Amino acid sequence: MKFETLEIAREGSVATIWMNRPDVHNAFNEALIADLTAACQALDADDSVRAVILAGRGKSFSAGADLNWMRRAADASVEENIADARKLAGMLRTLAEMNKPTIARVHGAALGGGMGLASACDICIAGEGAVFATSEVKFGIIPSAISPYVIRAIGARQAGRYFQTAERISAARAAELGLAHEAVPAAELDARVQDIVAALLQGGPKSQAAAKALIRAVADRPVSDELVEDTARRIATLRATPEAKEGLAAFLDKRPAAWVAAM
Template identity: 50%
Template sequence: MTMQAPLDAVRDGAIARLTLNRPDVRNAFDDALIAALIAAVRQAAEDPDVRVLLLTGAGKAFCAGGDLNWMRKMATLTDAENRADAAKLAGMLHAIWSCPKPIVAAVNGDAYAGGMGLLSACDIAMAADNAHFCLSETRLGLLPATISPYVIRAMGERAANRYFLTAERFDAATALRLGLVHEVVPQGGLAAHAEAICRALCANGPGAVQASKRLVRDFAGQPIDPALIADTVERIAAIRSSGEAREGVAAFLEKREPAWRQGA
């Protein structure tokens, strides 16, 4: 009997499509899925033909967090083994957050616990209108520790303080209001809308997109002081002299498509 791969990873032109593929357990994490996601994200980051990554789930759920059997096993581990296991999940989230290329999350259904961390680590998140969200760790006597840096950035300190503590379940409209997701669309239109966002990203200069992602990572929350202003000057001066920028401006003036957009 052939075992089903925990992650379906396919490159489709400039888009790397990553689908969590454990629908029987609502795409919950285990060691194999964590390792597969890290490998797929790194491979896409290194592939010069990939412009954007699209992450979604198979079946009715996006991701239910940690697999209960996997979590049950943790209770039997030594302290050192538990630390190493937690580091794998933390490493997966950081691989997504730090990927130089944009990652779009199409949240096709419920996102619980680690699934909340997963979508929060992505650059753009949109959800189906029937999706629900929950930071459920405290119900189990656990802590949303490894996901917290990403969730707090996505939904804000005030909202995180409430939902980390209460473990309340909330709907897609609330997720949108909190800023956890950028858009909510009808479930039947989610795939097409996510595709349109990916195509929009592919239409832009790939170097400029990656530099803009770094800009947000580096400058968010920083004081606007002389050092930061000088950094902005250096960055815009450097990109203005790049071949990509010269091609983009020339294409605009000549009323033609830039080279990177052809075939994207």
């Protein structure tokens, strides 16, 4: 896959999407939004890919919106702005709803849309020098497209603070908030990401996809008869699949499951 603003690196069954606009701290523009959407779609459709890492070249993960892109948006019509916003929102949803496990490898700045990317990934590991912020109000706008993922990560109460203050959030504070799963020394960032990848590769790919769908179906819903029935049907359906049968057989035989042995 060739992209204007990305590099895709493969190591076995793991793909790393490197945002590659280091001169502007991997800030979003039309090209990066389109490339990320296409890359996520392609990798999700590739059965040889088991996990996806999202990372940034240069000094930052992503500094959010490109200022030149924002200037163009300010001069555009409402209809043009809606079309642009839909593309950004669609890219974030494509990333968030990938069937494969996703990990944000965050270093340096993860501001605005960059914080949205980190929130949209399943797992976020931050180096100790990472800085997050929903900085949109400083530009007279709001973190609208990223809001479903940031609020999911830190909750409405904390979002109520940071969406309005635009305060910088350290890696340690991000871990306290639940935005980052872990904050680690910068020198250990890659090793910790690889530890998480190794753990992910032990799981069945179809069950991991089903686990992601389960979270979307259950989160923030009251425990009702319908919800209990839905969860019962989900596990019952999976128990009859070849992957589940192989996983149980491997455990009883004290051997690696086929998806682990094939790595």
